[in-house]
Amino acid sequence: MQRLWDRHMALATFGALDQGGVNRPAFSPIDAQARLRVIDWGARIGLLASLDSIGNLFLRRPGTRPELAPVFTGSHLDTQPTGGKFDGAYGVLAGLEMLETFHDAGCETLRDIVLVIWANEEGSRFAPTTMGSSVFAASLSLAQALQAQDEHGERLSEVLPTFLDAHGPLPVALDLIPFAYVEAHIEQGPVLEAEQRALGIVTGIQGLRWFEIEVCGQEAHAGTTPKAARADALHTAVNLAHALFEYFDGIGDEVRFTIGRWRTEPGSPNTVPGRVKFTIDLRHQKAESLAAFSQAIEDRCQAYRGVCEVTIAQLSESPPIEFSESVQHLLDQSAQVWGVPRMVLISGATHDAKWLNAMTPSGMLFVPCEHGISHNQRENTKREDLAAGAQVLAESILRLARQAN
Amino acid sequence: MQRLWDRHMALATFGALDQGGVNRPAFSPIDAQARLRVIDWGARIGLLASLDSIGNLFLRRPGTRPELAPVFTGSHLDTQPTGGKFDGAYGVLAGLEMLETFHDAGCETLRDIVLVIWANEEGSRFAPTTMGSSVFAASLSLAQALQAQDEHGERLSEVLPTFLDAHGPLPVALDLIPFAYVEAHIEQGPVLEAEQRALGIVTGIQGLRWFEIEVCGQEAHAGTTPKAARADALHTAVNLAHALFEYFDGIGDEVRFTIGRWRTEPGSPNTVPGRVKFTIDLRHQKAESLAAFSQAIEDRCQAYRGVCEVTIAQLSESPPIEFSESVQHLLDQSAQVWGVPRMVLISGATHDAKWLNAMTPSGMLFVPCEHGISHNQRENTKREDLAAGAQVLAESILRLARQAN
Numbered sequence: 001m002q003r004l005w006d007r008h009m010a011l012a013t014f015g016a017l018d019q020g021g022v023n024r025p026a027f028s029p030i031d032a033q034a035r036l037r038v039i040d041w042g043a044r045i046g047l048l049a050s051l052d053s054i055g056n057l058f059l060r061r062p063g064t065r066p067e068l069a070p071v072f073t074g075s076h077l078d079t080q081p082t083g084g085k086f087d088g089a090y091g092v093l094a095g096l097e098m099l100e101t102f103h104d105a106g107c108e109t110l111r112d113i114v115l116v117i118w119a120n121e122e123g124s125r126f127a128p129t130t131m132g133s134s135v136f137a138a139s140l141s142l143a144q145a146l147q148a149q150d151e152h153g154e155r156l157s158e159v160l161p162t163f164l165d166a167h168g169p170l171p172v173a174l175d176l177i178p179f180a181y182v183e184a185h186i187e188q189g190p191v192l193e194a195e196q197r198a199l200g201i202v203t204g205i206q207g208l209r210w211f212e213i214e215v216c217g218q219e220a221h222a223g224t225t226p227k228a229a230r231a232d233a234l235h236t237a238v239n240l241a242h243a244l245f246e247y248f249d250g251i252g253d254e255v256r257f258t259i260g261r262w263r264t265e266p267g268s269p270n271t272v273p274g275r276v277k278f279t280i281d282l283r284h285q286k287a288e289s290l291a292a293f294s295q296a297i298e299d300r301c302q303a304y305r306g307v308c309e310v311t312i313a314q315l316s317e318s319p320p321i322e323f324s325e326s327v328q329h330l331l332d333q334s335a336q337v338w339g340v341p342r343m344v345l346i347s348g349a350t351h352d353a354k355w356l357n358a359m360t361p362s363g364m365l366f367v368p369c370e371h372g373i374s375h376n377q378r379e380n381t382k383r384e385d386l387a388a389g390a391q392v393l394a395e396s397i398l399r400l401a402r403q404a405n
Numbered sequence: 406m407q408r409l410w411d412r413h414m415a416l417a418t419f420g421a422l423d424q425g426g427v428n429r430p431a432f433s434p435i436d437a438q439a440r441l442r443v444i445d446w447g448a449r450i451g452l453l454a455s456l457d458s459i460g461n462l463f464l465r466r467p468g469t470r471p472e473l474a475p476v477f478t479g480s481h482l483d484t485q486p487t488g489g490k491f492d493g494a495y496g497v498l499a500g501l502e503m504l505e506t507f508h509d510a511g512c513e514t515l516r517d518i519v520l521v522i523w524a525n526e527e528g529s530r531f532a533p534t535t536m537g538s539s540v541f542a543a544s545l546s547l548a549q550a551l552q553a554q555d556e557h558g559e560r561l562s563e564v565l566p567t568f569l570d571a572h573g574p575l576p577v578a579l580d581l582i583p584f585a586y587v588e589a590h591i592e593q594g595p596v597l598e599a600e601q602r603a604l605g606i607v608t609g610i611q612g613l614r615w616f617e618i619e620v621c622g623q624e625a626h627a628g629t630t631p632k633a634a635r636a637d638a639l640h641t642a643v644n645l646a647h648a649l650f651e652y653f654d655g656i657g658d659e660v661r662f663t664i665g666r667w668r669t670e671p672g673s674p675n676t677v678p679g680r681v682k683f684t685i686d687l688r689h690q691k692a693e694s695l696a697a698f699s700q701a702i703e704d705r706c707q708a709y710r711g712v713c714e715v716t717i718a719q720l721s722e723s724p725p726i727e728f729s730e731s732v733q734h735l736l737d738q739s740a741q742v743w744g745v746p747r748m749v750l751i752s753g754a755t756h757d758a759k760w761l762n763a764m765t766p767s768g769m770l771f772v773p774c775e776h777g778i779s780h781n782q783r784e785n786t787k788r789e790d791l792a793a794g795a796q797v798l799a800e801s802i803l804r805l806a807r808q809a810n
Contacts, residue, residue: 188626188629189626189628190629190630190634191631208628219781220777220778221593221594221753221754221777222686222753223613223661223686223688223753223754224592224595224596224752224754224779225753226595226596226658228658229595229599229777234665234667238643238646238650239647239650241643242643242644242647245640245643249632253631253633256627258627258674258675258676258677260627260639260669260674260676261672262667262669262678264665264667267667267668268665269666269684269686269720270663270665271663271780272663272665273664273667276667279674281627281628281674283628315674347629349628350628372625372629372630372634374626375626375676
């Protein structure tokens with residue numbers, strides 16, 4: 001338990017911020033330095049490192065039958081600009097803890113076990129998020145990924161060679177087709193803490209749609225313009241948003257509705273706003289419900305057209321993911337073996353496991369996250385929860401790696 | 406009628422913008438150049454120019470009894486960054502038109518008539534607005550005004566000497582105590598146009614209070630955070646704003662309620678907002694109503710405190726102004742003489758006349774403003790409306806300037 005905690009603290013020195021958090025941008029020198037530390041820890045127990053073209057790093061523990069497809073576990077080490085010590089790092093370090101335990105116990109497996117550090121999960125500098133895993137799963141081509149530009153116009157293709165070189169001379173990872181993938185992660189939400197469960201067995205990842213609503217009226221002088229002469233974009237936007245909140249407040253917690261960005265133009269206290277734009281982040285675990293709720297949003301936009309114009313645009317869409325039932329079952333059995341209090345839950349956040357799920361039976365386990373706070377320097381998790389999750393991960397991976405078929 | 410229109414077009418070349426508007430910042434070289442043109446026009450009919458320390462420019466037409474206090478009219482020539490051709494300029498050029506008419510007709514008055522161009526009415530670069538008239542009326546000290554800083558930290562005291570020098574050698578304006586003040590202005594609102602009246606007799610200027618409402622919640626992940634765990638600042642702010650709009654929508658047009666600025670933090674589509682700040686611009690012509698409506702706003706802020714904190718701060722206050730009844734009566738009589746369709750109305754915007762009203766009987770007349778659009782390059786007024794207003798102004802000033810006491 002202490003070793004796993006200490007590893008988190010050691011890794012958090014790479015990009016440490018003054019309020020306890022971490023800034024470790026994907027593809028940065030500090031990202032590479034953190035990886036070198038993990039490569040070094042792995043080398044002590046004989047893990048074989050290799051690197052692919054997008055910067056995914058693989059640490060392989062050989063099994064007795066190298067012709068069998070390897071079992072994968074892992075996560076990411078890059079962080080948000082003001083991220084925490086556990087998001088991503090936990091999945092990597094829980095996997096390392098497991099492999100050290102197997103090493104110390106002299107435990108053999110049929111299949112190779114691969115601990116993977118996916119490149120650029122956060123997508124903070126170079127979009128999209130989960131870049132490394134989506135290239136690995138061929139959902140995104142390497143060529144497309146290399147075209148990604150940061151906000152200053154610098155391309156990933158200019159940055160990546162230096163990052164890859166910083167790993168030192170490593171063999172190129174080739175032909176790694178996983179037999180299964182299990183990822184451990186902090187929940188990044190408050191559910192496990194509230195329900196007092198040490199472990200969450202993740203059934204899937206919510207589908208997501210982003211919309212932008214634009215309300216167009218007419219700028220006018222706040223002092224001289226009577227009500228009847230106003231086309232107040234903010235007034236209409238507030239009424240519409242109020243109706244949307246009222247609708248979604250009446251629906252259970254399986255739907256997530258958030259207005260996160262709201263821009264008002266011209267934004268002068270004594271000018272009636274001529275334009276408001278706001279975003280909607282809509283999530284649900286079922287594709288048909290997502291479609292129905294999207295329609296409900298469109299209907300309300302339609303209803304509030306009048307003195308102001310209201311338009312709606314869908315910015316992005318990500319379909320819901322359902323993880324392998326056999327992996328969910330395996331995680332549940334493993335937790336039972338070790339007596340870990342558990343529950344099933346859906347992930348509201350996206351993860352690398354989303355892309356792996358398209359190519360191999362995949363699953364995730366969550367450990368609690370203090371007050372549900374993540375993507376924040378205050379992110380925290382109890383050391384006993386970290387340990388319990390690692391134990392369930394080890395039990396599950398061991399069972400998978402001992403399956404001949 | 407043509408001369409008055411042509412003068413507007415000529416003046417609009419000083420700081421002309423490409424969509425028909427004007428950018429003539431207060432205290433700028435272009436502001437001084439426009440004034441030199443007016444000084445030149447005035448000189449042709451014998452007007453005597455003088456300048457005070459804040460940059461108010463006075464063009465005096467002597468009467469037969471110089472010991473009597475002079476009658477004032479005028480307005481301003483500085484504009485908003487994307488202003489129009491008529492805001493301010495009209496009051497100056499209507500006064501000039503009047504004086505040219507008196508000159509051409511050989512019309513004598515007992516009292517001097519002073520056409521004044523107030524400095525920095527807009528306050529766009531150096532706050533406050535109506536700076537020149539408030540210094541003239543001793544509501545603001547010259548020393549305070551000179552401390553004003555623009556957004557780059559430059560002080561008015563550094564800029565003003567160059568501006569004053571640009572007028573050439575002019576005598577210092579001293580001891581000008583007006584007998585009365587009448588200002589002509591475009592309405593900057595849609596009321597006269599809607600009511601099809603060529604003239605508005607202004608009863609006063611609405612009192613104004615600015616508030617800032619701040620709603621504080623807790624940032625959270627849009628995907629992982631259930632409703633019960635959210636302290637969504639935007640949700641609360643929308644509910645509060647909706648309640649405020651609902652309340653003020655139920656009250657007549659004598660109250661003006663505007664939410665003009667609205668800021669949402671952090672403003673990321675997939676983060677539940679932790680903080681929203683919005684402004685309220687509240688106007689009414691009665692001080693006691695302004696106080697009652699302010700209380701109604703505070704009550705609603707109180708009512709929406711709960712999962713989020715709601716605070717309210719008053720940013721500024723300007724009490725209502727009632728113009729001199731005798732000046733209103735005079736304007737009405739003058740309009741009657743010339744058969745100009747008229748109505749009384751309150752000004753929602755502030756004007757230099759507000760400060761003059763504190764020292765001398767003052768009043769304003771409004772002419773229509775196309776579609777109520779002002780502070781905008783599209784600002785427009787019909788030439789016959791400009792002419793009718795100038796005629797009523799001339800009639801009124803003539804009567805005042807012929808009063809011995």
